[in-house]
Amino acid sequence: MFDYKKHGQINPPARLLMGPGPINADPRVLRAMSAQLVGQYDPAMTDYMNETMSLYRDIFQTQNQWTLLIDGTSRAAIEACLVSAINPGDKVLIPVFGRFGHLLTEIAERAGADVHTIEAPWGQVFPASVIKEAIKKVKPTMLAIVQGDTSTTMLQPLEELGEFCRKNGVLLYCDATASIVGNPMLVDEWQLDAVSCGLQKCLGGPSGSGPITLSDNFVEHIRKRHHVEAGIRADHHQEGEGTRIRSNYFDLPMILDYWSEERLNHHTEATTMLYGARECARIVLQEGLDNCIARHQLHGHAMAKGLSAMNLELFGDKSHKMTNVVGVNIPAGIDGEELRKVLLLDFGIEIGTSFGPLAGKIWRVGTMGYNARKDTVLTTLAALETLLRIGGHSFTASAGIMAALEVYAESNSFNNV
Amino acid sequence: MFDYKKHGQINPPARLLMGPGPINADPRVLRAMSAQLVGQYDPAMTDYMNETMSLYRDIFQTQNQWTLLIDGTSRAAIEACLVSAINPGDKVLIPVFGRFGHLLTEIAERAGADVHTIEAPWGQVFPASVIKEAIKKVKPTMLAIVQGDTSTTMLQPLEELGEFCRKNGVLLYCDATASIVGNPMLVDEWQLDAVSCGLQKCLGGPSGSGPITLSDNFVEHIRKRHHVEAGIRADHHQEGEGTRIRSNYFDLPMILDYWSEERLNHHTEATTMLYGARECARIVLQEGLDNCIARHQLHGHAMAKGLSAMNLELFGDKSHKMTNVVGVNIPAGIDGEELRKVLLLDFGIEIGTSFGPLAGKIWRVGTMGYNARKDTVLTTLAALETLLRIGGHSFTASAGIMAALEVYAESNSFNNV
Numbered sequence: 001m002f003d004y005k006k007h008g009q010i011n012p013p014a015r016l017l018m019g020p021g022p023i024n025a026d027p028r029v030l031r032a033m034s035a036q037l038v039g040q041y042d043p044a045m046t047d048y049m050n051e052t053m054s055l056y057r058d059i060f061q062t063q064n065q066w067t068l069l070i071d072g073t074s075r076a077a078i079e080a081c082l083v084s085a086i087n088p089g090d091k092v093l094i095p096v097f098g099r100f101g102h103l104l105t106e107i108a109e110r111a112g113a114d115v116h117t118i119e120a121p122w123g124q125v126f127p128a129s130v131i132k133e134a135i136k137k138v139k140p141t142m143l144a145i146v147q148g149d150t151s152t153t154m155l156q157p158l159e160e161l162g163e164f165c166r167k168n169g170v171l172l173y174c175d176a177t178a179s180i181v182g183n184p185m186l187v188d189e190w191q192l193d194a195v196s197c198g199l200q201k202c203l204g205g206p207s208g209s210g211p212i213t214l215s216d217n218f219v220e221h222i223r224k225r226h227h228v229e230a231g232i233r234a235d236h237h238q239e240g241e242g243t244r245i246r247s248n249y250f251d252l253p254m255i256l257d258y259w260s261e262e263r264l265n266h267h268t269e270a271t272t273m274l275y276g277a278r279e280c281a282r283i284v285l286q287e288g289l290d291n292c293i294a295r296h297q298l299h300g301h302a303m304a305k306g307l308s309a310m311n312l313e314l315f316g317d318k319s320h321k322m323t324n325v326v327g328v329n330i331p332a333g334i335d336g337e338e339l340r341k342v343l344l345l346d347f348g349i350e351i352g353t354s355f356g357p358l359a360g361k362i363w364r365v366g367t368m369g370y371n372a373r374k375d376t377v378l379t380t381l382a383a384l385e386t387l388l389r390i391g392g393h394s395f396t397a398s399a400g401i402m403a404a405l406e407v408y409a410e411s412n413s414f415n416n417v
Numbered sequence: 418m419f420d421y422k423k424h425g426q427i428n429p430p431a432r433l434l435m436g437p438g439p440i441n442a443d444p445r446v447l448r449a450m451s452a453q454l455v456g457q458y459d460p461a462m463t464d465y466m467n468e469t470m471s472l473y474r475d476i477f478q479t480q481n482q483w484t485l486l487i488d489g490t491s492r493a494a495i496e497a498c499l500v501s502a503i504n505p506g507d508k509v510l511i512p513v514f515g516r517f518g519h520l521l522t523e524i525a526e527r528a529g530a531d532v533h534t535i536e537a538p539w540g541q542v543f544p545a546s547v548i549k550e551a552i553k554k555v556k557p558t559m560l561a562i563v564q565g566d567t568s569t570t571m572l573q574p575l576e577e578l579g580e581f582c583r584k585n586g587v588l589l590y591c592d593a594t595a596s597i598v599g600n601p602m603l604v605d606e607w608q609l610d611a612v613s614c615g616l617q618k619c620l621g622g623p624s625g626s627g628p629i630t631l632s633d634n635f636v637e638h639i640r641k642r643h644h645v646e647a648g649i650r651a652d653h654h655q656e657g658e659g660t661r662i663r664s665n666y667f668d669l670p671m672i673l674d675y676w677s678e679e680r681l682n683h684h685t686e687a688t689t690m691l692y693g694a695r696e697c698a699r700i701v702l703q704e705g706l707d708n709c710i711a712r713h714q715l716h717g718h719a720m721a722k723g724l725s726a727m728n729l730e731l732f733g734d735k736s737h738k739m740t741n742v743v744g745v746n747i748p749a750g751i752d753g754e755e756l757r758k759v760l761l762l763d764f765g766i767e768i769g770t771s772f773g774p775l776a777g778k779i780w781r782v783g784t785m786g787y788n789a790r791k792d793t794v795l796t797t798l799a800a801l802e803t804l805l806r807i808g809g810h811s812f813t814a815s816a817g818i819m820a821a822l823e824v825y826a827e828s829n830s831f832n833n834v
Contacts, residue, residue, distance in 0.1 A: 002702045007468055009699075010449040010692045012461050017454065022685055025454050032427040033689060034451040037434065037442050037623055039767040044429050051424060071625060072489040072666065073684040079666045102648030107665045151648070200685055206454055208488060208625060208687030231519030231568070231773045246663055248524045249489065249496045265772065267490040268439055268617055270625030272450060273690070275427045282426075285419045350456045355682065356648045 015344070018380045019352030019366050020150040020325050021178065022200035022207055025276075026370040029205045032279035037271045041263060045271065049259060052274060055281035058289065059180065059203075060195060060213040062187035068259045069277055070210040071270040074177040074198025076250070077210025079107050081173050081194045084222045084252035085142060087243050088112030093140035093170075095119075095126050097156065098149030099355045100175060108144060111246060116140065122152045122357055123316030123327075128160040135168060142171040148179030148322040150201075151355050153315065153364060155183055155322045162191025171218060177201060181284050182296035182324035182368060193218040202296060202324050204369030205280040209273040219256070226253040228264070296323040299367040299377050302407040306381040307365065309403035310388060311395040315362045325366040327354070334391045336360055347383040377404055432761070435797045436769030436783050437567040437742050438595065439617035439624055442693075443787040446622045449696035454688045458680060462688065466676060469691060472698035475706065476597065476620075477612060477630040479604035485676045486694055487627040488687040491594040491615025493667070494627025496524050498590050498611045501639045501669035502559060504660050505529030510557040510587075512536075512543050514573065515566030516772045517592060525561060528663060533557065539569045539774055540733030540744075545577035552585060559588040565596030565739040567618075568772050570732065570781060572600055572739045579608025588635060594618060598701050599713035599741035599785060610635040619713060619741050621786030622697040626690040636673070643670040645681070713740040716784040716794050719824040723798040724782065726820035727805060728812040732779045742783040744771070751808045753777055764800040794821055 017023040038045045049068075056067045070077040082104070086092060092113040094104050097120040108115050116138045120126050135143060143165055148155045158174060165172040173194040176185050182202035187195055196212040199205030214222075225242035245251045249267065257264040284292045300323040307328050308314060315327030330336035336353060337360065343349050352364040367377060381400040388395070434440040455462045466485075473484045487494040499521070503509060509530040511521050514537040525532050533555045537543050552560060560582055565572045575591060582589040590611040593602050599619035604612055613629040616622030631639075643657035646665070662668045666684065674681040701709045717740040724745050725731060732744030747753035753770060754777065760766050769781040784794060798817040805812070 002699075002705075004703075007472060007699055007702075010452045010465075010696060012452055012455045012465075013459075014453070015455050015459060015461075017456055019456060022454055022457065022688065025689070027453075030451045030453065030689075034447045035427045035429055036431070036444075036447065037439055038429045038432050039434055039436060039761075040439065042430075042432060042761065042767065044432075048427075048429075055424060072493060073687055075684045076489060076493075076666050079664065083664075099648035103646065103665070106646055110661060110663050110665055198685070206687060206689035207685040208690050229520065229523055231516035244527060246527050247496065247500075247667075248520070248527055249493050249667075250664075267492045268615070268624040270490055270623060270690075271439065272442070272447075272623035272693070273625050273687075276689070279427060282419075282424055285424075286421075288419075344456075344459065350459065 014348055016349045016371065016376060016379065018371060018376060019350050020364045021366060021368060023204070023366060023368045023371045025206050026204040026283055028283055029276050029279045033272050033276040035275055040269050046263065048274060048278060049269070052278045052281070053259065055278060055285060056211045056213065058285050059211070059281050060185060060187045061189065062213050064187065064213045064215055066219050066256055067213040068255070069274060070212055070255070071267055071273065072210055073207045074196065074200070074210050075103070077196035077198065077212050078104065078175050080250035080252055080255070081196050081212060082107050082144065083111040083247050083250050084225070084245050085171060085173070085194070085218065086111040086113045089114060090142065091116060091138055091140040092142045092144055093134055093138045094144050095131055095134070097125055097152060097154055098122055098146065099151035100146045100149045104144045104146065104175065123154065125154050125156045125317065125320045128157065131161060132164050135164065135170060140170055142173060144173045147174050147176045147185065148183060150178040150325060150364070151358065153322055153325045153327040154317060154320050155179060157320070158190050158192065166191055171221060178325070179322055181289065181292050183322055184293060187213055199277055199280050202369045203280040204283060205276045209270065209277040211277060214252070222252050229254065293323070296367065296372050298407070298411055299372040299374065300324050300326065302377050302404040303365055303367050303380070305407050306377065306400040306404035309395070309399040310385060311393065324368045324372065325364055327362040327364050329362055330360070331393045334388065334393055336363060339387050339391060343383060343387060349380055349383050374408060431765055433766045433788065433793060433796065435788060435793060436767050437781045438783060438785060440621070440783060440785045440788045442623050443621040443700055445700055446693050446696045450689050450693040452692055457686050463680065465691060465695060466686070469695045469698070470676065472695060472702060473628045473630065475702050476628070476698050477602060477604045478606065479630050481604065481630045481632055483636050483673055484630040485672070486691060487613070487629055487672070488684055488690065489627055490624045491613065491617070491627050492520070494613035494615065494629050495521065495592050497667035497669055497672070498613050498629060499524050499561065500528040500664050500667050501642070501662050502588060502590070502611070502635065503528040503530045506531060507559065508533060508555055508557040509559045509561055510551055510555045511561050512548055514542055514569060514571055515539055515563070516568035517563045517566045521561045521563065521592065540571065542571050542573045542734065542737045545574065548578060549581050552581065552587060557587055559590060561590045564591050564593045564602065565600060567595040567742060567781070568775065570739055570742045570744040571734060571737050572596060574737070575607050575609065583608055588638060595742070596739055598706065598709050600739055601710060604630055616694055616697050619786045620697040621700060622693045626687065626694040628694060631669070639669050646671065710740070713784065713789050715824070715828055716789040716791065717741050717743065719794050719821040720782055720784050720797070722824050723794065723817040723821035726812070726816040727802060728810065741785045741789065742781055744779040744781050746779055747777070748810045751805065751810055753780060756804050756808060760800060760804060766797055766800050791825060
């Protein structure tokens with residue numbers, strides 16, 4: 001007998017997600033995702049696919065034709081870019097300044113790459129000169145780099161890398177999952193060849209769809225490995241001369257065929273996630289991409305000022321912080337995990353810890369997407385103040401809230417966002 | 418400026434999806450998916466993950482502890498099972514009786530397998546004896562087989578294979594995407610080692626989540642290749658002795674860690690898809706799995722009888738057909754694609770064609786999940802009758818509807834489903 005009590009309808013508790021992501025989805029995204037399905041070759045569906053491509057071109061600030069979704073989480077989108085481009089034995093250079101640099105290394109190694117890493121201490125980023133030197137030394141086929149590494153909250157500047165890579169015949173891949181639409185990402189201006197992200201940070205959607213954009217240069221490279229699956233065409237010809245891509249699911253040349261006017265079947269597009277991804281982009285572009293980034297700057301700044309004013313030390317290099325997430329050292333005498341637990345279960349507010357060397361040493365507080373708002377900043381600071389004081393951490397009463405309010409008072413245009 | 422006219426809110430046309438899938442999602446699934454998110458380590462979320470595991474054990478008729486979701490389409494779930502189990506050079510035997518057998522071959526080859534195939538003509542299945550003979554000859558590490566190949570509508574019997582595979586030390590993987598909950602799938606009784614599926618057929622959900630179940634035997638095999646990602650643990654120890662799995666995203670030992678009580682971070686679970694997958698299972702189990710299969714039998718039978726009565730020749734071996742989808746030869750003189758187009762755009766009803774050798778030669782009509790109902794069968798037959806008559810195909814007026822109604826009249830318990 002079905003146990004109705006044990007398996008009731010979905011009814012999650014109300015939570016305010018102020019961690020490093022996922023965050024609360026914008027209710028408009030959830031509404032869009034409740035729309036009924038259409039068939040995968042329905043003109044309505046292919047129109048939605050084309051529109052999604054167009055909307056994400058604006059998100060990525062690119063003219064790249066091949067701007068589309070990978071059906072999986074942001075990690076799936078990373079793997080699709082790397083495994084499609086890396087021929088076994090290719091040299092790949094990866095600057096690691098946090099957990100997600102390690103992830104790129106992992107994925108590239110499994111794709112058969114000869115990976116060379118350079119490492120920065122967690123909390124720092126790389127000067128462009130260091131990366132350029134490494135490129136000269138290693139002479140990689142590809143540079144793979146994270147823009148914003150949520151594990152450390154740091155934002156790697158990319159401005160100078162693209163031109164240098166093009167000149168040296170190096171493909172430049174970037175993971176922008178944590179940074180996109182909360183920080184500038186100018187794919188064409190910066191000459192990036194492949195960029196991937198996910199919905200669950202500043203885009204304000206649920207995890208499960210990975211937008212990517214690919215330069216013509218990158219597409220030409222991967223198309224050398226183009227094969228067509230047996231069983232879907234009467235003529236089983238294989239177009240590519242290059243080595244076969246190690247994954248079918250992440251075979252970008254085949255995925256491009258599916259998103260092209262040819263619509264050659266690959267996977268069955270995850271329609272509901274596409275509805276969600278489309279709505280995420282629509283919301284950002286309606287607000288205006290620059291306004292959206294400015295909003296993340298404002299609320300992230302208010303949060304950081306508020307936390308500082310409660311005698312919490314900000315983690316890492318302040319001049320290279322993402323706008324949308326801030327790390328603070330957990331003060332001596334406070335049990336970081338216990339505080340997070342009470343904050344979640346009594347106040348309904350979630351903040352994060354970190355990974356690896358920073359696990360249990362820093363908290364990470366996000367102001368992302370739908371949750372980059374004045375009310376969320378103030379309620380989070382108020383709840384934190386209460387728990388820090390109970391825990392014996394000393395600071396001037398209301399200092400956090402007052403510091404945040406000061407930021408808002410100085411800001412005209414966003415005061416009522 | 419944002420173009421509101423071009424990029425309006427999601428508003429898909431009303432369609433009745435009577436093809437081979439995806440089909441209309443059950444509205445209860447879409448409602449569940451509109452619930453707000455919680456954090457990935459929130460007790461509410463981990464409870465939902467555990468419940469989802471439990472619900473899918475009942476769907477797969479198994480006691481397997483490791484029953485969980487892959488964040489991607491059904492194709493992602495196939496690849497996760499194959500790439501995690503196949504060591505480069507392993508012999509894999511794949512009986513191919515349609516397009517999805519070719520897909521298994523593709524995926525296994527890319528995982529580095531030494532693939533051996535046997536082929537049956539499209540429209541047939543394999544006698545168990547033929548597969549057993551091939552196992553004896555090839556001595557594979559793994560047998561990978563499709564249960565229901567939607568490209569041909571055929572259902573491969575699996576009853577005799579599991580015991581034989583266990584005796585011969587062969588892992589048995591099965592793709593049940595098209596067949597699950599519309600046809601019997603007894604994972605434990607049939608001794609299957611790994612089974613994967615998707616939501617977009619008889620489970621009545623959208624594409625984008627791939628439920629899998631793994632036997633202890635299979636898990637022991639893949640755990641030999643267990644590694645822990647750098648950057649998420651302070652101690653970077655590697656547990657496995659075996660060759661590293663070629664994909665990070667599809668590394669099942671790591672995904673198992675994420676779904677275990679240890680909750681070691683891998684991807685960020687696609688929460689909305691998990692809500693949907695959970696609701697799909699809940700709906701089937703509330704109806705009762707046997708009732709759900711019987712409902713697919715009834716409506717699939719009514720559809721097939723109706724189509725036959727309109728002088729359409731059923732495709733393939735009638736004694737080995739899936740309950741939930743039927744193929745018919747497109748009659749001479751009818752432009753199959755033109756009819757499908759008018760059916761979709763004027764009547765709002767979608768049916769399918771097929772792939773490869775059957776493209777444009779057969780239509781495939783599904784009665785799946787939420788759409789396995791009397792009203793959908795009757796309206797589809799009525800619309801088809803109109804278009805076939807306009808196209809010059811001759812048969813007794815109303816013969817299709819009458820034949821379907823006869824099936825319903827003979828059935829007591831389901832007459833009003």
